[in-house]
Amino acid sequence: MRILELHDLREFLSSPKKVVITNHINPDGDAMGSALGLQHYLEKSGHQVSVVIPNDPADFLKWLPGAESTVSADYHTAQAERLFSEAEVVFCLDYNAIGRAGELIAPMIESSEARKVLIDHHREPESWPDDMYSDIAKGSTCEMIYDLIEMWDGQADVGEAIATCLYVGIVTDSGSFRFPSTKPSTHKAAAFLLERGARPELIHERIYDVNTKSRMKLLGHLLDTMQFVEDRDIAILHLTKEVMNKVGYTKGDSEGFVNYGLSMKGMRMSVFFREDGDVCKCSFRSKGELDVNHFARKYFNGGGHLNAAGGLFHGNAEEAITAVREAIEKENI
Structure with a gap:
């Protein structure tokens, strides 16, 4: 389903405005790429733009053009509040529910008198924004920003910085173009961004060739302790606080771990739990028509896409594993 309700937004932005762009908590490549890509585009039109993020991204994303100027709300809360209070328009990127902005930024969005614009590709978007561009058929918010620029300006203003940021989000959210959401339009967008200066070899190196010793040790433990729901072709992976502390876990070390379960021959679904304080962060991946969005929403306070x-x-990882096994039986997946 595609929702395009941008009303007179293009006309509204025809004169310089104070703009805040924000994304979801623990921003990934698509969240950071879309926010920074949109920032570079709007700044070319004379807007005063600030990117306010809920918390710092993983280190492998901090090289993105403009990343050094972002305002992290968990470190600079007062500055973030001031920017939201002064903003004339707020762009909310790569999330469908205001709670995904985090406990610091969500209230800032709600209290802001700015025009609020949601651009996102996740299912079942909430209805609070003034303007909305939602398209669940798209594999990334970065591709949607590319489409928006094309719609408004015919891509005339896309330079190397914009191309790099948007290419990063398209590559990471498409699983390097292997997920079902990858369409001919995805490759057309990527090809154009390469023409405008995105360097795939450099981007791949900075995104994927960044394994740390702690990540490799965690991966070894993860694979060694992998469990299976044998009659369902489902893999379950987990990391405990004890193991992470032992190897010196750093933010981003577990990025993509959920995909290892799904990479095994015959697996239909992979589940990954990572202990974080008193809770477990959960990731779900699937193949075909197995709907992990519904599964995550119903049993694990989450959601997303059909296959991700x-x-x-x-609770802890052991309790989470028991819960997911029970839910799998209940849903007869």
């Missing part, structure tokens, strides 16, 4: 979703479980 996230969630939250209140």
Whole structure:
């Protein structure tokens, strides 16, 4: 389903405005790429633009053009509040529910008198924004920003910085172009961004060739302790606080771990739990028509896409594994 309700937004932006762009908590490549890509585009039109993020991204995303100027709300809360209070328009990127902006930024969005614009590709978007561009058929918000620029300006203003940021989000959210959401339009967008200066070899190196010793040790433990729901072709992976502390876990070390379960021959679904304080962060991946968005929403306080979703479980990894096994039986997946 595609929702395009931008009303007179293009006309509204025809004169310089104070703009805030924000994304979801623990911003990934698509969240950071879309926010920074849109920032560079709007700045070319004379707007005063600030990117306010809920918390810092993983280190492998901090090289993106403009990343050094972002305002992290968990470190600079007062500055973030001031920017939201002064904003004339707020762009909310790569999330469908205001709670995904985090406990610091969500209230800032709600209290802001700015015009609020949601651009996102996740299912079942909430209805609070003034303007909305939602398209669940798209594989990334970065591709949607590309489409928006094309719609408004015919891509005339896309330079190397914009191309790099948007290419990063398209590559990471498409699983390097292997997920079902990858369409001919995805490759057309990527090809154009390469023409405008995105360097795939450099981007791949900075995104994927960044394994740390702690990540490799965690991966070894993860694979060694992998469990299976044998009669369902489902893999379950987990990391405990004890193991992460032992190897010196750093933010981003577990990025993409959920995909290892799904990479095994015959697997239909992969589940990954990572202990974080008193809760477990949950990731779900699937193949075909197995709907992990519905599964995550119903049982794990989350959601996302048909074949990729996230969630939250209140308890430790052992309890989460018991809960997911019970839910799998109940749903007869």
